[in-house]
Amino acid sequence: MQTGKFPSGYKRVQVLPMLKKTGLNSSSPANYRPISNLATVFKVIKRLVLTRMRPHLLDSTNVSEFQSAYRIGHSTDSTLLEVLDGVYTAADNKEVTVLIGLDLSAAFDTVDHKIWLEHLQTEFGVEGTPLTCAWRQSYLDGRTQYVKICQHQSTAIQLDVGVPRGSVLGPILFAVHQSSC
Numbered sequence: 027m028q029t030g031k032f033p034s035g036y037k038r039v040q041v042l043p044m045l046k047k048t049g050l051n052s053s054s055p056a057n058y059r060p061i062s063n064l065a066t067v068f069k070v071i072k073r074l075v076l077t078r079m080r081p082h083l084l085d086s087t088n089v090s091e092f093q094s095a096y097r098i099g100h101s102t103d104s105t106l107l108e109v110l111d112g113v114y115t116a117a118d119n120k121e122v123t124v125l126i127g128l129d130l131s132a133a134f135d136t137v138d139h140k141i142w143l144e145h146l147q148t149e150f151g152v153e154g155t156p157l158t159c160a161w162r163q164s165y166l167d168g169r170t171q172y173v174k175i176c177q178h179q180s181t182a183i184q185l186d187v188g189v190p191r192g193s194v195l196g197p198i199l200f201a202v203h204q205s206s207c
Contacts, residue, residue, distance in 0.1 A: 032165040036068040038182060039171040062171070072195045075161075083198060088149045093201060134200050135188040139166045142199065 043058040050057040083089065084097050092108070094100040109125070116123045143162050170182040 030161045030164070032161060033067075033071070034168060036065055036071070037169045039064060039169070040179075041171050041173045043173065043175060060173075069194065075165075076194050076198065079195075080198065082150050083146075086150050089201075134196060137188055137200060139163075139187065142166075 040063040042061045042063055043055075044061045045052060046057055046059050089097075094102070094105040094108075113123045113125070143166070146162065169185040171185060172182040173180045
């Protein structure tokens with residue numbers, strides 16, 4: 027962390043397709059969930075960075091007051107209670123309620139690294155050695171992944187967009203990125 031560089035040896039991720047539920051048809055690719063197999067050291071490094079970044083990100087006025095995910099004291103339960111309170115209040119006032127749900131399951135794959143890095147620095151003031159733009163750039167640059175099924179593995183591909191899956195940083199970084207949209 028003192029060097030401001032993310033170790034390149036931990037940027038290669040093995041993706042294992044796992045059935046979402048036992049009993050599903052194993053011949054259908056839609057029934058599989060990609061699981062990123064990450065080294066333990068990789069997870070520890072990212073947890074340390076998350077500990078340093080979280081206060082800058084979640085205490086910022088740039089995060090919506092309605093952002094419940096990844097915030098201390100907030101959860102999917104608090105989101106559900108907020109929505110239900112709004113629906114019940116509207117019903118009590120004889121108002122119509124419309125609820126639109128969006129599936130953002132593939133949204134993690136759309137984050138542009140350059141925009142994300144700039145946003146963290148300019149909108150959230152994230153700084154300090156492990157939080158510098160150089161460290162974050164080092165964290166994102168040169169990431170590759172490959173798929174392994176039994177004894178077979180694909181060719182590794184470079185990842186130029188997207189939040190790293192399977193990491194503790196991924197969800198919070200995606201939430202921060204979405205606050206700029």
